[in-house]
Amino acid sequence: MPLKSASAPYPEFWLRKIRSMFAMFDHDQDGVIHREDIVDWCVKNAKGRLNQVQMEVFQELMDEAWEYYWAGEEKRTEVTLYDIADSVNRTYQAPGFKALQDKWLGTCFDKVADIDGDGYLTLEEFTSFLGLFGVHPLSVPACFEALKTNKDDLISREQFVQKGKEFAYITVNSPAKMFWGPFIA
Ligand SMILES: [Ca+2]
Numbered sequence: 001m002p003l004k005s006a007s008a009p010y011p012e013f014w015l016r017k018i019r020s021m022f023a024m025f026d027h028d029q030d031g032v033i034h035r036e037d038i039v040d041w042c043v044k045n046a047k048g049r050l051n052q053v054q055m056e057v058f059q060e061l062m063d064e065a066w067e068y069y070w071a072g073e074e075k076r077t078e079v080t081l082y083d084i085a086d087s088v089n090r091t092y093q094a095p096g097f098k099a100l101q102d103k104w105l106g107t108c109f110d111k112v113a114d115i116d117g118d119g120y121l122t123l124e125e126f127t128s129f130l131g132l133f134g135v136h137p138l139s140v141p142a143c144f145e146a147l148k149t150n151k152d153d154l155i156s157r158e159q160f161v162q163k164g165k166e167f168a169y170i171t172v173n174s175p176a177k178m179f180w181g182p183f184i185a
């Protein structure tokens with residue numbers, strides 16, 4: 001990234017990644033995502049999985065993700081695949097974006113994903129984290145394998161934040177495609 005001039009198509013592999021993420025939230029598969037498909041669905045799904053403090057942070061993170069990416073400057077109420085592709089592409093070119101992404105992913109890691117607070121994710125912690133978004137536990141080991149880069153069978157905070165960013169900006173096939181669960185597009 002940046003990927004695209006006004007007339008050129010998005011790189012195919014990159015668009016498939018975005019499509020893979022889009023499919024996670026398009027629960028009724030009609031090609032459109034609404035706020036409730038992401039914010040309400042995930043928050044409801046997180047109940048009983050997160051404690052009260054984590055829930056409050058998670059709600060804020062989901063609200064922020066909706067406002068910034070999905071609704072975006074256009075304040076969309078319905079989002080198609082191409083809307084979110086444009087939004088991710090645009091935000092990656094915006095000044096200050098990297099810092100914002102570091103903060104969002106870092107908060108995800110510190111306050112939600114890293115349950116025991118040791119600075120690393122085990123397979124179990126990563127399974128719980130992706131479970132918040134509806135990813136089935138059986139899908140997670142392959143993702144975990146792809147994302148962990150050190151030999152100790154853990155995902156460090158640095159790796160987590162880095163792979164989360166790479167999911168959105170690397171245009172070719174890379175392990176980061178597994179950040180949000182199985183690559184299905
Ligand atoms: Ca839908």
Ligand SMILES: [Ca+2]
Binds near residue numbers: 114119120
């Ligand atoms: Ca941990």
